[in-house]
Amino acid sequence: MSSSSLRLLAFVVLAAIVLAAGFGALGAAGRF
Amino acid sequence: MAAQRFGGKYSPGASRAEPGAPPPKPFAGRAAARVSVRARLMYLLPAPLLFAALGAIGRGAPAEMLTELGGFAGLMLSAWLLNDGLRAEAAYQARAVARPPSIPRKLFAAVLTGGSVFAVGFPGLGLGAAAFGLVAGLAQLAAFGLDPMKAKGIAGVDDFAAERVAKAIDQAEGLVREIIAGAARIGDNRLEGRIERLCDQAREVFRAVEQDPRDLTRARTFLSVYLRGLRDATLKFADLNARARDRDVQAKYEALIGDLETSFTAHRTDLLADNRSDLDVEIEVLRERLQQDGLIAR
Numbered sequence: 546m547s548s549s550s551l552r553l554l555a556f557v558v559l560a561a562i563v564l565a566a567g568f569g570a571l572g573a574a575g576r577f
Numbered sequence: 578m579a580a581q582r583f584g585g586k587y588s589p590g591a592s593r594a595e596p597g598a599p600p601p602k603p604f605a606g607r608a609a610a611r612v613s614v615r616a617r618l619m620y621l622l623p624a625p626l627l628f629a630a631l632g633a634i635g636r637g638a639p640a641e642m643l644t645e646l647g648g649f650a651g652l653m654l655s656a657w658l659l660n661d662g663l664r665a666e667a668a669y670q671a672r673a674v675a676r677p678p679s680i681p682r683k684l685f686a687a688v689l690t691g692g693s694v695f696a697v698g699f700p701g702l703g704l705g706a707a708a709f710g711l712v713a714g715l716a717q718l719a720a721f722g723l724d725p726m727k728a729k730g731i732a733g734v735d736d737f738a739a740e741r742v743a744k745a746i747d748q749a750e751g752l753v754r755e756i757i758a759g760a761a762r763i764g765d766n767r768l769e770g771r772i773e774r775l776c777d778q779a780r781e782v783f784r785a786v787e788q789d790p791r792d793l794t795r796a797r798t799f800l801s802v803y804l805r806g807l808r809d810a811t812l813k814f815a816d817l818n819a820r821a822r823d824r825d826v827q828a829k830y831e832a833l834i835g836d837l838e839t840s841f842t843a844h845r846t847d848l849l850a851d852n853r854s855d856l857d858v859e860i861e862v863l864r865e866r867l868q869q870d871g872l873i874a875r
Contacts, residue, residue, distance in 0.1 A: 551719065552719065552720050552721075552722075553720075555715075555716045555717075555718075555719035555720035556615050556716070556720035556721075558712065558713075558716040559690070559713055559716035559717050559720055560618070560622055562694055562709055562712060562713040562716070563619075563622040563623060563652060563690070563694065563713065564622055564625065565709075566626065566648065566694050566697045566698055566709070567622070567623060567624065567625025567626040567628075567629060567697075568625050569697075569698070569701065570625070570626055570629035570630075570641075570644075570645050570648075570697060571625050571628060571629040571632065
């Protein structure tokens, strides 16, 4: 696996966690 | 008066040679700024948190609002640090001699991302949120890399000398930025272009000094007289020009720029060769010239 695809993978993981934190907080609110 | 046959630069039979030295290419020596889309996306990803915080405000849940707003602020600050860190890294890589950025911004950004994710997840997940925070921080480091940490110099030059070169060039680059900002205030594209070309030539000298810092002292005197003179004159002219446009002042200023252009093109090579006495004379003449015009302080 090349280093650039590793970087892309790491970015995807990071994006997923940050988005999950945001949408998780939105979901916990139940309604918006 | 003899009649002159109609013709232009590209007419058949016209001589292609331009009078004088060819002007330097306008963008020579300047790298295009690289924009990392992924780093910019980091500004966008925390957006849902903001809406969640707005929802929390609507429901009257202060603790939730504080966590979510705090997490949002942390992530935005982290994105800003990350983008700044990438810029600093690009500046570091553009130079042959450079000190590392004073703050390891990308590292701080990764820590801040991890901390913010932990803070947002903690109320729901408890300590399990630490795992997410840790993975987020590590993923950011893997995705964007670490900051440059070591000063880079040239083989055979001791650290002290490399540090001095880096410092001198930092100062000179600061002057160049001031000059360009001052030139922008004049509001005359033609003058601005000429000043930018002068600055480009100065930057060429920076790169040459970085490659071979033996002549640092000499180059520094020339560059600081030349650049400081140009800066003082440019700022003063921009101020005067903003108040009232005076043809006389403008002519004087343009003459000064013309002088600087000739002396700089002529002596750029001396600066890099071992032609010292000529250069010393030139610096003296330039200094006197600037003082006579009243464009720098006596």
